[in-house]
Amino acid sequence: MASSSSTSSINKSYQYDVFLSFRGEDTRKNFVDHLYEALHRHGIHTFKDDERLKQGEGINNQLLKAIEESKLFIIVFSKKYASSSWCLNELVKIMECQKSNDQIAYPVFYDVVPSEVRKQHGPVGEALAKHTNKDIRKWREALTEAANLSGWDLEKTADG
Template sequence: MASYPVRLVLLSCICPLVFFSALFLFSFISSGLYLFFFFSIVSICCCLLAFTLSHKQTPATPDTSASATTNTEVIPSSSSSSSSPRSGKLTYDVFLSFRGEDTRKNFTDHLYTALWQKGIHTFRDDEELVRGESIAPNLLKAIEESRYVIVVFSPNYADSAWCLDEVAEVADCMKEMGTKVLPVFYHVDPSEVRRQTGEHFGKAFEKHQKRYKKEPNKVQRWKDALFQVGNLSGWHLQDG
């Protein structure tokens, strides 16, 4: 994937800010709508900058096969205990993990569009999966074949066993394959994610403890994954 200059990323984010500021000054949009666009654009700009800078620090490889070889070499021998071996193949630049009802039509949609406009091949479940296919295996495969994963933790993220299975797989790939993970804490506190406490993650896990009473290892795997990913440096967004 091509690397994009930091100046180009900044310019592409500043232009819409100027545009929406002008609309607000001339009273074409309300202050609430302006703040929504402002914080969304700033948040996406931060994600793009981090992705661009971290990608520049990664040595470039001449072709996909060389890249796959590099990633295969970092898999520890303990991964042989997994039910299926990691392929080491890289198909996507970014995998987006998010709770649809929280962010699909706002933050995640803006971020997804911005990444594609920069030529960053991004996987989002509703875009890539063929209708009628078995979804879970395809999602797990897409995570394994992604160079980066952006996890958007939102208020209802932990309510979904599907999302928790995703983040558990992300944590495994981070440990076994060196997958780079960038967390976004969207209207949730990072400590709530790490410790599974508070109004959102705490209550969600109270329900999971009861529902999966006979599968304690499953719930513990989710908790371990949330601690690992939630402990990474990311973005804490409370507005927008």
């Protein structure tokens, strides 16, 4: 007999098919906008912060709730992704949800290679080094964990 927790995860319905996590400064007006439009065109209900955040409500709470209510996550790692504490906090939540629920994360490496994210070297390491926050340890762990997932390295993909 299945346990009640596995039964509830099977029957869970999600508000969003996909949650996009990205650093807007690097990717919003190019890769992420194209990805969002392609998902939308195929009927995939996607959370993208500039499309879905409600005015007058706390941003952090909305983002965390949207993560919990999403079936899949696409994490677009870029050179400045780790410079944003918002992105890093999203990433920690995404990795928590992936471990404890039936949600799945897919990393996309845009203008960075997986090892830079995994080991926090190069531009990713430089961006992360600017933080003097108590959360740095859990951010490092989440970056490493996410970079160890099978995903897409756009430098090795035809036409990026």
